[in-house]
Amino acid sequence: MRKHLVLVGGGHAHMVTLENINLFVEKGYKVTVIAPSFHHYYSGMGPGMLGNTYTPEGIRFATKQVVTQQGGVFVKDRVVRIDPDKKLVFTQGENQFSYDVLSFNAGSYVPMESVPGNREAIYPVKPIEKLMEASEKLKILFKEKPCTISVVGGGPSSAEVAGNVWQLARQVKGYEPKIKIFAGKKFMARFSQSIRQRVFDLFRKRGIEIIEAGYVKTVTKDKISLETGEIFDTDFVFMALGVKPSSLFEASDLPMGPDKGLRVNQYLQSVAYPQIFGGGDCIYFENQPLDKVGVYAVRENPVLFHNLMASLDGTDLEVFEPGPDYLLIFNLGGGKGILRKNKFIFGGRLAFMLKDYIDRKFIRRFQAIENN
Numbered sequence: 159m160r161k162h163l164v165l166v167g168g169g170h171a172h173m174v175t176l177e178n179i180n181l182f183v184e185k186g187y188k189v190t191v192i193a194p195s196f197h198h199y200y201s202g203m204g205p206g207m208l209g210n211t212y213t214p215e216g217i218r219f220a221t222k223q224v225v226t227q228q229g230g231v232f233v234k235d236r237v238v239r240i241d242p243d244k245k246l247v248f249t250q251g252e253n254q255f256s257y258d259v260l261s262f263n264a265g266s267y268v269p270m271e272s273v274p275g276n277r278e279a280i281y282p283v284k285p286i287e288k289l290m291e292a293s294e295k296l297k298i299l300f301k302e303k304p305c306t307i308s309v310v311g312g313g314p315s316s317a318e319v320a321g322n323v324w325q326l327a328r329q330v331k332g333y334e335p336k337i338k339i340f341a342g343k344k345f346m347a348r349f350s351q352s353i354r355q356r357v358f359d360l361f362r363k364r365g366i367e368i369i370e371a372g373y374v375k376t377v378t379k380d381k382i383s384l385e386t387g388e389i390f391d392t393d394f395v396f397m398a399l400g401v402k403p404s405s406l407f408e409a410s411d412l413p414m415g416p417d418k419g420l421r422v423n424q425y426l427q428s429v430a431y432p433q434i435f436g437g438g439d440c441i442y443f444e445n446q447p448l449d450k451v452g453v454y455a456v457r458e459n460p461v462l463f464h465n466l467m468a469s470l471d472g473t474d475l476e477v478f479e480p481g482p483d484y485l486l487i488f489n490l491g492g493g494k495g496i497l498r499k500n501k502f503i504f505g506g507r508l509a510f511m512l513k514d515y516i517d518r519k520f521i522r523r524f525q526a527i528e529n530n
């Protein structure tokens with residue numbers, strides 16, 4: 159029987175493995191990729207797509223096409239749990255797959271506990287497809303009436319979304335919306351005062367309001383209620399609260415980290431099941447807990463690819479080294495950004511241009527595989 163590699167999710171950490179599926183197939187291994195969408199959207203460019211800088215087609219990677227053209231099998235479905243002892247994967251569509259080696263790159267999600275009722279009209283910042291939908295809705299709303307757009311959450315994705323909603327409104331040239339960020343007690347609390355001040359100054363000039371009066375308790379499509387009892391009217395809501403790893407591991411009784419991510423060792427390998435690997439936002443790297451940023455998912459690629467092949471071949475695994483501090487650039491809309499690398503910080507057009515250049519280069523590299 160051919161050995162079977164199953165990839166759960168076609169996210170940022172699986173890109174190099176997806177690029178090289180033909181090498182697994184040539185060695186006689188079967189490869190199956192299970193993901194809920196035919197495409198994978200590059201999250202770094204998601205806020206820019208919301209703001210109309212990029213088209214949805216320009217920021218996505220054709221997962222299904224890349225898999226099937228190299229002789230792999232693509233299954234459009236969502237994995238709900240696995241049985242690690244029987245080596246079985248179960249999906250929402252009631253499919254079942256056995257595996258010899260399994261790799262998770264199922265990402266993370268925005269917790270929605272504060273939304274008690276209908277979640278349809280409320281837009282989490284992940285999956286990125288939701289930002290695409292939101293952009294289309296907002297283009298219509300800005301033409302119809304003056305409105306309030308609320309962004310719940312006080313981190314960088316909240317700043318990027320607010321800045322790009324502002325940009326979108328200017329492009330649409332309809333009624334100017336009020337944009338409010340509900341930032342808990344402190345906006346961009348994890349960042350230095352220098353970064354915070356730059357965002358505050360820019361947003362003040364644009365009339366974007368940053369509310370630091372307390373945490374949001376409940377959200378409905380037209381009301382934001384704070385723990386303090388204050389209630390704000392709204393016409394549109396984005397949920398940009400910090401992300402959590404996929405809930406798959408809890409459902410599968412796999413060893414997890416404190417964040418409920420798949421607990422992996424230095425080989426990006428489950429600490430309990432040597433034939434299970436993972437990368438990106440869904441893992442807890444026990445040697446050194448990593449920020450949930452695409453940079454780490456991208457850095458994990460070559461090691462994950464090597465170790466999946468080595469695990470099938472029965473050869474040595476490679477160690478993943480997270481590497482030095484990473485370059486962080488926020489897209490704040492209006493062609494402006496803020497860049498941070500170690501202690502070096504600058505903001506403005508150049509920061510955005512650099513991010514735009516890096517992001518376009520990244521996505522072009524992987525989109526090129528579609529035409530191989």
Ligand SMILES: Cc1cc2nc3c(=O)[nH]c(=O)nc-3n(C[C@H](O)[C@H](O)[C@H](O)COP(=O)(O)OP(=O)(O)OC[C@H]3O[C@@H](n4cnc5c(N)ncnc54)[C@H](O)[C@@H]3O)c2cc1C
Nearest residue numbers: 167169170201202236237264265315438439450451452453
């Ligand atoms: C608005 C926003 C902007 C960001 N900007 C940046 C940035 O500029 N730079 C940066 O470094 N980081 C950025 N991040 C963080 C970055 O998005 C994440 O770290 C990155 O997406 C992690 O990649 P991933 O492949 O692990 O997860 P994802 O990109 O979420 O990919 C996971 C994949 O798994 C699939 N999947 C999910 N569940 C299942 C399932 N049950 N079964 C099968 N498949 C499944 C999904 O469809 C998806 O294709 C940003 C995040 C947000 C929300």
